[in-house]
Amino acid sequence: MAEALLGVVFENLLSLVQNEIATTFGIKSKVEKLSTTLDLIKAVLEDAEHKQVTDRSNKVWLQQLKDVVYVLDDILDECSIESGRLRGSSYFKPKNIIFRREIGQRLEEITRRFDEWRQTSSFIAEPKVFGREDDTKKIVEFLLTQARDCEILSVYPIVGLGGIGKTTLAQLVYNDVRVSSNFNTKIWICVSDAFSIKRILCSIIESIIGGKCDALDLDVLLRKVKELLKGKRYFLVLDDVWNKMQQLAFGLSQEKWNTLKSVFMCGSKGSSILVSTRDEVVAAIMGTCQAYPLYGLSDNECWLLFKQYAFGNDKEEREELVPIGKDIVKNVCI
Structure with missing residues (x-):
């Protein structure tokens, strides 16, 4: 059902781009951006529904995306109706100017919400991934040998340029059947530029218990995650981690990582964390072993x-x- 709706909305967006009314309304650039975003989201939703997603945090994320698509569909219907009504009348009437402004603002809000939810997930949207077989094999072997026999928590960073395929590689490792059978619990979290301890802890709780995390107190969250991870061999992916710097005050810092790591250490022997980042400083702060450098395809x-x-x-x-x-x-x- 979601794929069908997305297909209709996508076609309507393309039609609107080609229609002169998009230019007249001053929304052509917004519509073009939304078209590109919807194309990517469609692939993720199709893959998620095909795999019959059961993870609570991913189900909530997918439902939020669907809700925004429904709102966008309503906006496009209004644009279509207004386009027909305006034929032969002046676009500069006060009523028409107000409508154009409202449509522009609503599309801006939809774009913002899509940007917020364009986070990564554990699902592999591409039908086939090229050139990452050896990389996947090396990381999986590390998890099943060196990390499995290690008494302390293993944190393995993947470092590479933006867009080079770090998230895809992490997805391939996460979905590998050998990894799935080796760990009691698997958790995927997209960290992005805001390294929020509370959000990360809440995401872990929701992923494990399959319910909403309502706790706001940091101490309560830390204790709950420690309780959930204690004695388990878990595999955690922290995708797209950014370093704290002058331009990015909400990124990773040594203090933040020390707080989280104190809780992550409670897992059983062989517990592992895979981190993807474009920043070698992040790898130095978080990693317990040499980072895995990811290069471009041949x-x-x-x-x-x-x-x-x-x-x-x-x-x-x-x-x-x-x-x-x-x-x-x-x-x-x-």
Whole structure:
């Protein structure tokens, strides 16, 4: 049902982009941004529903996305109705000006809400991932050998440039069947630029108990997480961690990490945390072992990835377009 609604809304957005009324309303750039965002969200929702998600925190996140899509659908309906009503009348009537302003403000709010919820999740939205087999194998082997035999908590950072595939690699490791069978509990948290101790603790609680976390007191949260993790061999992914600096006051600091780590240490032998970050300082603060550096794909892997998007999984590549495609890959491949 969600996929069907998203398909309709996506088509309506594309139609609105091509309609002159989007330009007249002054909302064309907002609509184009929403179209790109919806395309990404559609892939995540389809994959999540296909896998019959049961994790509480992910179910809440998915429902919130669906709710915003319904609101967006209503806004698009109003734009369509107004477009028909305005044909032949002046766009500069006070009533029409007020409508345009209200629509612009509502789309701005929808965009903001989508941006807030465009967090990462443990679901792999891509039909096939290229070039990360060896990376996945190395990290999984570390978790099942060195980390499993370690008496203290293992924190393994993945470090690489933004957009290079750190989250995808973490997803591949998280969903590996060997990892799933090795740990009593698995938890995925997208940290992003705000390293909030309370939010991280609440997310852990919600993921484990499958219910909403209402506690506000930090001490209560710390005690609850310690109780839930005690004696368990758990696997925790902290995705997209940022360092605290002058421009990012809410990022990670040594003090914040010390507070969380004191609770994470209560797990049983073999408990592990996988951290993804673009910042080597984050890796130095959190890591208990040497960071795993992630590099770009090879030319051939870039081509396979490009070909998937350009020609699709079930379509044969058009011979006359292959040289053009390979030239594009050479220019854009990291």
